[in-house]
Amino acid sequence: MKRAGFAAVATALVALGANGEAEAQAAYRLSPIMELGAVRALAVELRFIGEADGDTLLNLPTGGGRETTLFRHIADVKASGAQVQATDAPDRLRLVHAPGAEIRVTYRLNSAFEVAPSAGAAEDRYHPMIVGDWFSVLGRAAFIRPDWSSDTPASFAWRGFPSDWTLASDLEHGDLRLGDIGQAILLGGTDLAVTRLGAETAPTRIALLGDWDFDRARFTDDLSRIMTATRAFWGVEARPFLVALTPLRAEAGAYSLSGTGLADAFSVYASTDAEAEDLAPLLAHEHFHSWMPLAVGGLDQEPEALGYWLSEGFTDFYTLRMLVRADVVSVEEAVRHFNDGLEAYWTSPVRERPNAEIPAHFSSDTGFQRLPYQRGAALAALWDHRLRVSGTAAGLDDVLRAMAVDQAGGDALSRFTRAMTARGVDVAPDLKRHVEDGEMIVLPSDMLEPCGRLEMVERALFHRGFDIDTTMAADSVVQGVDPSGPAFGAGLRDGMRLVRREGVLRNDPDLEIIYRVATAEGEKVVAWLPQGPERVTMQRLVASPEAEGELRAQCRLALAGLQEASPPR
Secondary structure, three states, rough: OOOOOHHHHHHHHHOOOOOOOHHHOEEEEEEEEEOOOEEEEEEEEEEEOOOOOOOEEEEEEOOEEOOHHHHHHEEEEEEOEEEEEEOOOOOEEEEOOOOOEEEEEEEEEOOOOOOOOOOHHHOOOOOOEEOOOEEEEEEEHHOEEEEOOOOOOOEEEEEOOOOOOEEEOOOOOOEHHHHEEEEEEEEOOOOOEEEOOOOOOOOOEEEOOOOOOOOOHHHHHHOOOHHHHHHHHHOOOOOOEEEEEEEEEOOOOEOEEEEEEOOOEEEEEEEEEOOHHHHHHHHHHHHHHOOHHHHHHOOOOOOOOHHHHHHHHHHHHHHHHHHHOOOOOOHHHHHHHHHHHHHHHHHHOOOOHHHHHHHOOOOOHHHHHHHHHOOOOOOHHHHHHHHHOOOOOOOOOHHHHHOHHHHOOHHHHHHHHHHHHHHOOOOOOHHHHHHHHOOOOOOOOOOOOEEEEEEEEEEEEEEOOOHHHHHOOOEEEEOOOOOOOOOHHOOOOOEEEEEEEEOOOOOOOOOEEEEEEEOEEEEEEEEEEEEEEEEEEEEEEOOOOOOHHHHHHHHHHHOOOOOOOOOOO
16 A cells, blocks of 8 residues: 555645645544533544555554553544445554545544543553543544554644633644654643743643642742753753643542653643652653653664663663752752662562563563663663773763764664763673573662762561552552551551541651541541561662762762763773
């Protein structure tokens, strides 16, 4: 099936309409489907010129990450100017039509939720959320696309939404391509607030759905600092960008933060009681994804999860660096973030499993899902230190920037290997030991001096002291309290009901967990250290008590990756 010739396309597309759509080869419109005065589904229209051979394939949404069957939310696919036929693949349809026919495809996009999703729905963030007075939908879940090049010109328009609704999407600009359609976020609602940061010509828009507990001024300041630091790292100018926040209904025992990086936007899904200080790392991670891995060659591994140690692991490593460079976190907070990452890696039940096992378990096992993030971040730290000790480069920063301008091309892995080799580091043995075979990565003890030294320590594992899953399934009625644990000792009992958390839950066994609970006698506050009986030996940065004054400033530079390269040894 060949793409229709330019002359035929240019002639036929004049009929596609005004507002720039006449120049598009794939024109999309999104409209509400109203039921009893509420938006319960979305109507999608796609217009284009069919293939010259009379046979056009359509790709249905599959998703990403853990979700690959988002097409099940699409219904009533119809076409004028063509006959719709099923194929052997559930995510593909065939259109049979006259050569070069004008085609109009329409369908209904249904919601995955009957009511606004709760914090427990974070893993379903790829699914369409259309809940009456607001919607939040990713392009990867919403749009059927012709099986054409991602560079095909496209257009997008809103149609027919109520006058009291506010709408926002990163598709609201010219020069759209078909690839942009799938890399988009679309939001609307009666309670959608859109604010602008930066220059009028290249604004960052913040789209917040609903009410949030966090300090909006701090959130905005953190976001502005993070974006400035990240753009400086990549050496790029500001460009139009959308940051979208979708609310997940707060629950007493749940606290959720997650996000998805897109081409010129990122979408955050969080409990409405999320704290600005907890949102900052997520913002830094997702904004770094605006360049990593696509700007450095993309992933060419199949399955893609085989390359997540590079795309996700390196992004996790640079998340902390961007936070420090942006002056969003203190030295103490940066050390805590660093140690949290180390602890998650060393306590992972699958930490020594080989890379080849990750794709098969990625969708069903949280340990396997997090392993490439943890392993890749540790490898990035190891290689960054090795580069600095060799004195051949300013750490991994230099390598990533070289990958972005590599004229030889290739995917991210080939560019990375080439850049490291040019700087005197052979990564092949490390890849074999730590990625392919799964051997644990032990970081150099002096890697972050003068902040302190990395030491092997014994530490209790985090344990809530009760069964959170069965508790949430029982409508927050406490279940499975361990009678030998600190939660029981603090007064928590089966049958009490969680009212809310008091403070932030950080999954740190050395920080108190505090709940307000309802009992037969009334409400009370219960607090305890969430430590289980098991202890694990792990690597940890032990802060130096002498790191004050000039040493503290040097420590901040080390955490930011801005210290001078160490002299060769």
